[in-house]
Amino acid sequence: MSFTPPPPLSFAGENYHIWVVKMKTYLQAHDLWSVVENDAEPPPLRANPTIAQMKQHSEECAKKHKVMACLQNGVSDVIFTRVMACDSPKQAWEKLKEEFMGSDKTRQQQLINLRRDFENLKMRESETIKQYSDRIMAIVNNIRLIGDNFSESRVVEKVITTLPEKFESKISSLEDSRDLSAISLSELIKSLYPLEQRMANKQKEHPE
Known part of the structure:
Protein backbone atom coordinates (compact mmCIF):
# COMPACT_ATOMS: atom_id res chain seq x y z
CA MET A 1 0.00 0.00 0.00
CA SER A 2 1.47 3.34 -1.02
CA PHE A 3 1.64 6.05 1.60
CA THR A 4 1.99 9.75 0.92
CA PRO A 5 2.16 11.80 4.13
CA PRO A 6 0.54 15.23 4.04
CA PRO A 7 3.05 18.09 4.06
CA PRO A 8 3.38 20.09 7.28
CA LEU A 9 1.41 23.29 7.60
CA SER A 10 3.21 26.34 6.26
CA PHE A 11 5.65 27.80 8.80
CA ALA A 12 4.92 31.49 9.32
CA GLY A 13 7.37 32.25 12.12
CA GLU A 14 5.66 30.68 15.14
CA ASN A 15 6.01 27.22 16.74
CA TYR A 16 9.22 26.50 14.84
CA HIS A 17 10.11 23.61 17.16
CA ILE A 18 6.94 21.78 16.16
CA TRP A 19 7.21 22.58 12.45
CA VAL A 20 10.81 21.39 12.24
CA VAL A 21 9.95 17.97 13.72
CA LYS A 22 7.07 17.57 11.25
CA MET A 23 9.17 18.70 8.28
CA LYS A 24 12.01 16.34 9.19
CA THR A 25 9.58 13.41 9.41
CA TYR A 26 8.04 14.43 6.09
CA LEU A 27 11.44 14.46 4.38
CA GLN A 28 12.37 11.12 5.98
CA ALA A 29 9.13 9.61 4.67
CA HIS A 30 10.20 10.60 1.16
CA ASP A 31 13.79 9.38 1.67
CA LEU A 32 15.09 12.94 1.36
CA TRP A 33 16.40 13.76 4.85
CA SER A 34 19.91 12.53 4.03
CA VAL A 35 20.18 15.34 1.47
CA VAL A 36 19.82 17.88 4.30
CA GLU A 37 22.23 16.03 6.57
CA ASN A 38 24.98 15.24 4.07
CA ASP A 39 24.78 18.23 1.73
CA ALA A 40 26.84 16.30 -0.85
CA GLU A 41 26.43 16.19 -4.60
CA PRO A 42 26.04 12.71 -6.13
CA PRO A 43 29.31 11.38 -7.63
CA PRO A 44 29.64 11.99 -11.37
CA LEU A 45 28.69 9.27 -13.80
CA ARG A 46 31.42 6.93 -14.95
CA ALA A 47 32.29 6.61 -18.62
CA ASN A 48 29.78 4.70 -20.76
CA PRO A 49 27.01 4.50 -18.15
CA THR A 50 24.03 2.25 -18.62
CA ILE A 51 20.53 3.66 -18.97
CA ALA A 52 19.75 2.44 -15.46
CA GLN A 53 22.82 4.21 -14.06
CA MET A 54 21.90 7.44 -15.84
CA LYS A 55 18.38 7.24 -14.48
CA GLN A 56 19.60 6.62 -10.96
CA HIS A 57 22.08 9.49 -11.20
CA SER A 58 19.35 11.81 -12.46
CA GLU A 59 17.09 10.80 -9.56
CA GLU A 60 19.87 11.42 -7.03
CA CYS A 61 20.57 14.86 -8.51
CA ALA A 62 16.87 15.70 -8.40
CA LYS A 63 16.66 15.01 -4.65
CA LYS A 64 18.33 18.33 -3.84
CA HIS A 65 15.69 20.22 -5.80
CA LYS A 66 12.89 18.14 -4.29
CA VAL A 67 14.04 19.07 -0.78
CA MET A 68 14.33 22.73 -1.73
CA ALA A 69 10.79 22.57 -3.12
CA CYS A 70 9.55 21.03 0.15
CA LEU A 71 11.27 23.69 2.25
CA GLN A 72 10.24 26.61 0.05
CA ASN A 73 6.61 25.46 -0.08
CA GLY A 74 6.65 24.61 3.62
CA VAL A 75 7.11 28.24 4.71
CA SER A 76 5.12 31.43 4.26
CA ASP A 77 6.16 34.01 1.66
CA VAL A 78 7.74 36.17 4.36
CA ILE A 79 9.94 33.30 5.56
CA PHE A 80 10.65 32.20 1.98
CA THR A 81 12.40 35.50 1.22
CA ARG A 82 14.93 34.67 3.94
CA VAL A 83 15.98 31.36 2.38
CA MET A 84 15.40 31.94 -1.34
CA ALA A 85 19.07 32.82 -1.88
CA CYS A 86 20.32 29.62 -0.22
CA ASP A 87 22.20 27.31 -2.57
CA SER A 88 21.50 24.03 -0.79
CA PRO A 89 18.85 22.44 1.44
CA LYS A 90 21.33 22.22 4.32
CA GLN A 91 22.09 25.93 4.07
CA ALA A 92 18.36 26.79 4.09
CA TRP A 93 17.72 24.40 6.99
CA GLU A 94 20.58 25.85 9.07
CA LYS A 95 19.50 29.41 8.32
CA LEU A 96 16.00 28.74 9.64
CA LYS A 97 17.41 26.88 12.63
CA GLU A 98 19.76 29.71 13.55
CA GLU A 99 17.06 32.37 13.27
CA PHE A 100 14.21 30.60 15.01
CA MET A 101 16.03 28.33 17.48
CA GLY A 102 18.89 30.70 18.20
CA SER A 103 22.56 29.90 18.58
Missing part, protein backbone atom coordinates in the same frame (compact mmCIF):
# COMPACT_ATOMS: atom_id res chain seq x y z
CA ASP A 104 23.86 26.82 20.38
CA LYS A 105 24.55 29.05 23.38
CA THR A 106 20.95 30.33 23.38
CA ARG A 107 19.51 26.81 23.13
CA GLN A 108 21.78 25.65 25.94
CA GLN A 109 20.46 28.42 28.16
CA GLN A 110 16.88 27.48 27.24
CA LEU A 111 17.60 23.88 28.25
CA ILE A 112 19.12 24.99 31.55
CA ASN A 113 16.02 27.08 32.33
CA LEU A 114 13.62 24.28 31.36
CA ARG A 115 15.55 21.67 33.38
CA ARG A 116 15.45 24.01 36.37
CA ASP A 117 11.68 24.40 35.94
CA PHE A 118 11.37 20.61 35.75
CA GLU A 119 13.39 20.05 38.93
CA ASN A 120 11.36 22.67 40.85
CA LEU A 121 7.97 21.17 39.95
CA LYS A 122 5.81 19.89 42.79
CA MET A 123 2.22 18.75 42.84
CA ARG A 124 -0.26 21.30 44.15
CA GLU A 125 -2.90 20.28 46.66
CA SER A 126 -5.65 21.41 44.28
CA GLU A 127 -4.29 19.37 41.35
CA THR A 128 -5.25 15.93 40.16
CA ILE A 129 -2.56 13.44 39.13
CA LYS A 130 -3.54 14.00 35.48
CA GLN A 131 -3.26 17.78 35.76
CA TYR A 132 0.12 17.49 37.43
CA SER A 133 1.47 15.05 34.85
CA ASP A 134 0.21 17.31 32.05
CA ARG A 135 2.11 20.22 33.60
CA ILE A 136 5.25 18.11 33.77
CA MET A 137 4.87 16.91 30.19
CA ALA A 138 4.46 20.47 28.91
CA ILE A 139 7.99 21.22 30.13
CA VAL A 140 9.38 17.84 29.05
CA ASN A 141 8.01 18.23 25.53
CA ASN A 142 9.64 21.66 25.23
CA ILE A 143 12.93 20.10 26.30
CA ARG A 144 12.54 17.32 23.72
CA LEU A 145 11.61 19.79 20.97
CA ILE A 146 14.86 21.67 21.55
CA GLY A 147 16.61 18.39 20.93
CA ASP A 148 17.47 16.98 24.35
CA ASN A 149 16.70 13.33 25.04
CA PHE A 150 14.39 12.97 28.04
CA SER A 151 13.40 9.46 29.07
CA GLU A 152 9.95 8.32 30.18
CA SER A 153 11.47 6.75 33.31
CA ARG A 154 12.81 10.12 34.40
CA VAL A 155 9.34 11.65 34.09
CA VAL A 156 7.79 8.78 36.08
CA GLU A 157 10.46 9.15 38.76
CA LYS A 158 9.68 12.87 39.00
CA VAL A 159 5.97 12.19 39.52
CA ILE A 160 6.59 9.49 42.13
CA THR A 161 9.08 11.52 44.16
CA THR A 162 6.97 14.68 44.24
CA LEU A 163 3.53 13.25 45.07
CA PRO A 164 1.92 14.28 48.36
CA GLU A 165 2.19 11.93 51.35
CA LYS A 166 -1.39 10.70 50.87
CA PHE A 167 -0.16 8.61 47.89
CA GLU A 168 2.76 7.08 49.78
CA SER A 169 1.07 3.78 50.65
CA LYS A 170 -0.04 3.24 47.05
CA ILE A 171 3.45 3.97 45.73
CA SER A 172 4.88 1.48 48.25
CA SER A 173 2.51 -1.24 47.09
CA LEU A 174 3.37 -0.46 43.46
CA GLU A 175 7.07 -0.79 44.26
CA ASP A 176 6.39 -4.24 45.71
CA SER A 177 4.43 -5.43 42.67
CA ARG A 178 5.97 -3.56 39.72
CA ASP A 179 9.32 -2.45 38.41
CA LEU A 180 8.76 1.30 38.60
CA SER A 181 11.75 1.99 36.34
CA ALA A 182 9.85 0.22 33.54
CA ILE A 183 6.35 1.59 34.15
CA SER A 184 4.98 4.21 31.75
CA LEU A 185 3.50 7.52 32.85
CA SER A 186 0.02 6.53 31.65
CA GLU A 187 0.24 3.24 33.59
CA LEU A 188 1.27 5.11 36.72
CA ILE A 189 -1.63 7.56 36.42
CA LYS A 190 -4.06 4.69 35.81
CA SER A 191 -2.76 2.91 38.93
CA LEU A 192 -3.16 5.99 41.13
CA TYR A 193 -6.51 7.13 39.75
CA PRO A 194 -8.77 4.80 41.86
CA LEU A 195 -7.09 5.98 45.07
CA GLU A 196 -7.44 9.59 44.02
CA GLN A 197 -11.14 9.07 43.27
CA ARG A 198 -11.75 7.41 46.64
CA MET A 199 -10.06 10.31 48.44
CA ALA A 200 -12.09 12.83 46.43
CA ASN A 201 -15.35 11.03 47.24
CA LYS A 202 -14.43 10.81 50.90
CA GLN A 203 -13.72 14.52 50.91
CA LYS A 204 -17.18 15.21 49.46
CA GLU A 205 -18.90 13.00 52.01
CA HIS A 206 -16.97 14.34 55.00
CA PRO A 207 -15.85 17.88 54.20
CA GLU A 208 -13.71 19.46 56.84
Whole structure:
Protein backbone atom coordinates (compact mmCIF):
# COMPACT_ATOMS: atom_id res chain seq x y z
CA MET A 1 0.00 0.00 0.00
CA SER A 2 1.47 3.34 -1.02
CA PHE A 3 1.64 6.05 1.60
CA THR A 4 1.99 9.75 0.92
CA PRO A 5 2.16 11.80 4.13
CA PRO A 6 0.54 15.23 4.04
CA PRO A 7 3.05 18.09 4.06
CA PRO A 8 3.38 20.09 7.28
CA LEU A 9 1.41 23.29 7.60
CA SER A 10 3.21 26.34 6.26
CA PHE A 11 5.65 27.80 8.80
CA ALA A 12 4.92 31.49 9.32
CA GLY A 13 7.37 32.25 12.12
CA GLU A 14 5.66 30.68 15.14
CA ASN A 15 6.01 27.22 16.74
CA TYR A 16 9.22 26.50 14.84
CA HIS A 17 10.11 23.61 17.16
CA ILE A 18 6.94 21.78 16.16
CA TRP A 19 7.21 22.58 12.45
CA VAL A 20 10.81 21.39 12.24
CA VAL A 21 9.95 17.97 13.72
CA LYS A 22 7.07 17.57 11.25
CA MET A 23 9.17 18.70 8.28
CA LYS A 24 12.01 16.34 9.19
CA THR A 25 9.58 13.41 9.41
CA TYR A 26 8.04 14.43 6.09
CA LEU A 27 11.44 14.46 4.38
CA GLN A 28 12.37 11.12 5.98
CA ALA A 29 9.13 9.61 4.67
CA HIS A 30 10.20 10.60 1.16
CA ASP A 31 13.79 9.38 1.67
CA LEU A 32 15.09 12.94 1.36
CA TRP A 33 16.40 13.76 4.85
CA SER A 34 19.91 12.53 4.03
CA VAL A 35 20.18 15.34 1.47
CA VAL A 36 19.82 17.88 4.30
CA GLU A 37 22.23 16.03 6.57
CA ASN A 38 24.98 15.24 4.07
CA ASP A 39 24.78 18.23 1.73
CA ALA A 40 26.84 16.30 -0.85
CA GLU A 41 26.43 16.19 -4.60
CA PRO A 42 26.04 12.71 -6.13
CA PRO A 43 29.31 11.38 -7.63
CA PRO A 44 29.64 11.99 -11.37
CA LEU A 45 28.69 9.27 -13.80
CA ARG A 46 31.42 6.93 -14.95
CA ALA A 47 32.29 6.61 -18.62
CA ASN A 48 29.78 4.70 -20.76
CA PRO A 49 27.01 4.50 -18.15
CA THR A 50 24.03 2.25 -18.62
CA ILE A 51 20.53 3.66 -18.97
CA ALA A 52 19.75 2.44 -15.46
CA GLN A 53 22.82 4.21 -14.06
CA MET A 54 21.90 7.44 -15.84
CA LYS A 55 18.38 7.24 -14.48
CA GLN A 56 19.60 6.62 -10.96
CA HIS A 57 22.08 9.49 -11.20
CA SER A 58 19.35 11.81 -12.46
CA GLU A 59 17.09 10.80 -9.56
CA GLU A 60 19.87 11.42 -7.03
CA CYS A 61 20.57 14.86 -8.51
CA ALA A 62 16.87 15.70 -8.40
CA LYS A 63 16.66 15.01 -4.65
CA LYS A 64 18.33 18.33 -3.84
CA HIS A 65 15.69 20.22 -5.80
CA LYS A 66 12.89 18.14 -4.29
CA VAL A 67 14.04 19.07 -0.78
CA MET A 68 14.33 22.73 -1.73
CA ALA A 69 10.79 22.57 -3.12
CA CYS A 70 9.55 21.03 0.15
CA LEU A 71 11.27 23.69 2.25
CA GLN A 72 10.24 26.61 0.05
CA ASN A 73 6.61 25.46 -0.08
CA GLY A 74 6.65 24.61 3.62
CA VAL A 75 7.11 28.24 4.71
CA SER A 76 5.12 31.43 4.26
CA ASP A 77 6.16 34.01 1.66
CA VAL A 78 7.74 36.17 4.36
CA ILE A 79 9.94 33.30 5.56
CA PHE A 80 10.65 32.20 1.98
CA THR A 81 12.40 35.50 1.22
CA ARG A 82 14.93 34.67 3.94
CA VAL A 83 15.98 31.36 2.38
CA MET A 84 15.40 31.94 -1.34
CA ALA A 85 19.07 32.82 -1.88
CA CYS A 86 20.32 29.62 -0.22
CA ASP A 87 22.20 27.31 -2.57
CA SER A 88 21.50 24.03 -0.79
CA PRO A 89 18.85 22.44 1.44
CA LYS A 90 21.33 22.22 4.32
CA GLN A 91 22.09 25.93 4.07
CA ALA A 92 18.36 26.79 4.09
CA TRP A 93 17.72 24.40 6.99
CA GLU A 94 20.58 25.85 9.07
CA LYS A 95 19.50 29.41 8.32
CA LEU A 96 16.00 28.74 9.64
CA LYS A 97 17.41 26.88 12.63
CA GLU A 98 19.76 29.71 13.55
CA GLU A 99 17.06 32.37 13.27
CA PHE A 100 14.21 30.60 15.01
CA MET A 101 16.03 28.33 17.48
CA GLY A 102 18.89 30.70 18.20
CA SER A 103 22.56 29.90 18.58
CA ASP A 104 23.86 26.82 20.38
CA LYS A 105 24.55 29.05 23.38
CA THR A 106 20.95 30.33 23.38
CA ARG A 107 19.51 26.81 23.13
CA GLN A 108 21.78 25.65 25.94
CA GLN A 109 20.46 28.42 28.16
CA GLN A 110 16.88 27.48 27.24
CA LEU A 111 17.60 23.88 28.25
CA ILE A 112 19.12 24.99 31.55
CA ASN A 113 16.02 27.08 32.33
CA LEU A 114 13.62 24.28 31.36
CA ARG A 115 15.55 21.67 33.38
CA ARG A 116 15.45 24.01 36.37
CA ASP A 117 11.68 24.40 35.94
CA PHE A 118 11.37 20.61 35.75
CA GLU A 119 13.39 20.05 38.93
CA ASN A 120 11.36 22.67 40.85
CA LEU A 121 7.97 21.17 39.95
CA LYS A 122 5.81 19.89 42.79
CA MET A 123 2.22 18.75 42.84
CA ARG A 124 -0.26 21.30 44.15
CA GLU A 125 -2.90 20.28 46.66
CA SER A 126 -5.65 21.41 44.28
CA GLU A 127 -4.29 19.37 41.35
CA THR A 128 -5.25 15.93 40.16
CA ILE A 129 -2.56 13.44 39.13
CA LYS A 130 -3.54 14.00 35.48
CA GLN A 131 -3.26 17.78 35.76
CA TYR A 132 0.12 17.49 37.43
CA SER A 133 1.47 15.05 34.85
CA ASP A 134 0.21 17.31 32.05
CA ARG A 135 2.11 20.22 33.60
CA ILE A 136 5.25 18.11 33.77
CA MET A 137 4.87 16.91 30.19
CA ALA A 138 4.46 20.47 28.91
CA ILE A 139 7.99 21.22 30.13
CA VAL A 140 9.38 17.84 29.05
CA ASN A 141 8.01 18.23 25.53
CA ASN A 142 9.64 21.66 25.23
CA ILE A 143 12.93 20.10 26.30
CA ARG A 144 12.54 17.32 23.72
CA LEU A 145 11.61 19.79 20.97
CA ILE A 146 14.86 21.67 21.55
CA GLY A 147 16.61 18.39 20.93
CA ASP A 148 17.47 16.98 24.35
CA ASN A 149 16.70 13.33 25.04
CA PHE A 150 14.39 12.97 28.04
CA SER A 151 13.40 9.46 29.07
CA GLU A 152 9.95 8.32 30.18
CA SER A 153 11.47 6.75 33.31
CA ARG A 154 12.81 10.12 34.40
CA VAL A 155 9.34 11.65 34.09
CA VAL A 156 7.79 8.78 36.08
CA GLU A 157 10.46 9.15 38.76
CA LYS A 158 9.68 12.87 39.00
CA VAL A 159 5.97 12.19 39.52
CA ILE A 160 6.59 9.49 42.13
CA THR A 161 9.08 11.52 44.16
CA THR A 162 6.97 14.68 44.24
CA LEU A 163 3.53 13.25 45.07
CA PRO A 164 1.92 14.28 48.36
CA GLU A 165 2.19 11.93 51.35
CA LYS A 166 -1.39 10.70 50.87
CA PHE A 167 -0.16 8.61 47.89
CA GLU A 168 2.76 7.08 49.78
CA SER A 169 1.07 3.78 50.65
CA LYS A 170 -0.04 3.24 47.05
CA ILE A 171 3.45 3.97 45.73
CA SER A 172 4.88 1.48 48.25
CA SER A 173 2.51 -1.24 47.09
CA LEU A 174 3.37 -0.46 43.46
CA GLU A 175 7.07 -0.79 44.26
CA ASP A 176 6.39 -4.24 45.71
CA SER A 177 4.43 -5.43 42.67
CA ARG A 178 5.97 -3.56 39.72
CA ASP A 179 9.32 -2.45 38.41
CA LEU A 180 8.76 1.30 38.60
CA SER A 181 11.75 1.99 36.34
CA ALA A 182 9.85 0.22 33.54
CA ILE A 183 6.35 1.59 34.15
CA SER A 184 4.98 4.21 31.75
CA LEU A 185 3.50 7.52 32.85
CA SER A 186 0.02 6.53 31.65
CA GLU A 187 0.24 3.24 33.59
CA LEU A 188 1.27 5.11 36.72
CA ILE A 189 -1.63 7.56 36.42
CA LYS A 190 -4.06 4.69 35.81
CA SER A 191 -2.76 2.91 38.93
CA LEU A 192 -3.16 5.99 41.13
CA TYR A 193 -6.51 7.13 39.75
CA PRO A 194 -8.77 4.80 41.86
CA LEU A 195 -7.09 5.98 45.07
CA GLU A 196 -7.44 9.59 44.02
CA GLN A 197 -11.14 9.07 43.27
CA ARG A 198 -11.75 7.41 46.64
CA MET A 199 -10.06 10.31 48.44
CA ALA A 200 -12.09 12.83 46.43
CA ASN A 201 -15.35 11.03 47.24
CA LYS A 202 -14.43 10.81 50.90
CA GLN A 203 -13.72 14.52 50.91
CA LYS A 204 -17.18 15.21 49.46
CA GLU A 205 -18.90 13.00 52.01
CA HIS A 206 -16.97 14.34 55.00
CA PRO A 207 -15.85 17.88 54.20
CA GLU A 208 -13.71 19.46 56.84
